[in-house]
Amino acid sequence: MSSALQLAKRFREVLLDGLWIANTNFKDQLSNVTWEQAVSKIEPLNTIAMLTYHIDYYIAGVVNVLEGGALEIKDKFSFDLPPIESREQWESLRNKLWADSEKFVSLVELLPDSKLDEVFVDEKYGTYQRNIDGMIEHAYYHLGQITLIKKLLTRQ
Template identity: 85%
Template sequence: MSSTLQLAKRFREVLLDGLWIANTNFKDQLKDVTWEQATTKIGTLNTIAMLTFHIDYYIAGLVNVFEGGNLEIKDKYSFDLPPIESQEQWETLLNKLWNDAKKFASLLEQMPDSKMNEVFVDEKYGTYLRNIDGMIEHAYYHLGQITLIKKLLN
């Protein structure tokens, strides 16, 4: 299996359908979260909605680059979640995450393995491989937070 296919599989595991590393994934953890739960603040922790927005912000930013666009995301905006005041708004955010994640994995599968060693946008960001691995690790980090916050809410 090519390295891009393996990376796409790992990415799907954490976001959409895997059980291998954490025995869960974003889709599984978020499937039964209501908008009220998603926006409930516990102490100084980010809300589930904020973490969901945050991870999608980076996925969508990388998708833009994969599609030939510029790297337009900035860390300082990665938690700028618009207010969520209904189940419909929460589900819209979730659907955006699922669609962006599917697109990310699909675009990754289409890349040649040789692309993984190319510079990602600018040398300061390293290679495509470094950024894709970073995205997967970043997703697992926040998946753990979401799992713990759900337990605290229950």
């Protein structure tokens, strides 16, 4: 299996359907979260909705690059979640995450392995390999937070 296909598989595992590392994934963890739970604040933690938005913000930003566009995302905007005030808005956010994740996987699968060693946008960001690995690690980090927040919410 090519390196790009292995990276795509690892990304898919954490976001959509894997159980290997954390015995869960984003889709599994978010599937039974109500919109009220998603926006419930446990000080000083981010909400589940904010973390969902945050991870999708970066996925969508990298998808844009993989599609040939510019890197337009900025860290300072990565938690600028519009208000979630209904089940429909929460479902829309989750569906956007699933769609962007599927697109990310598809685009990574198409990368030739030689592309993985190329500079990602600017030398300061390192290579495509480093950035895709970073996306996977970033997702696991926030998956852990979401899992813990869900446990805290169900204890209240």
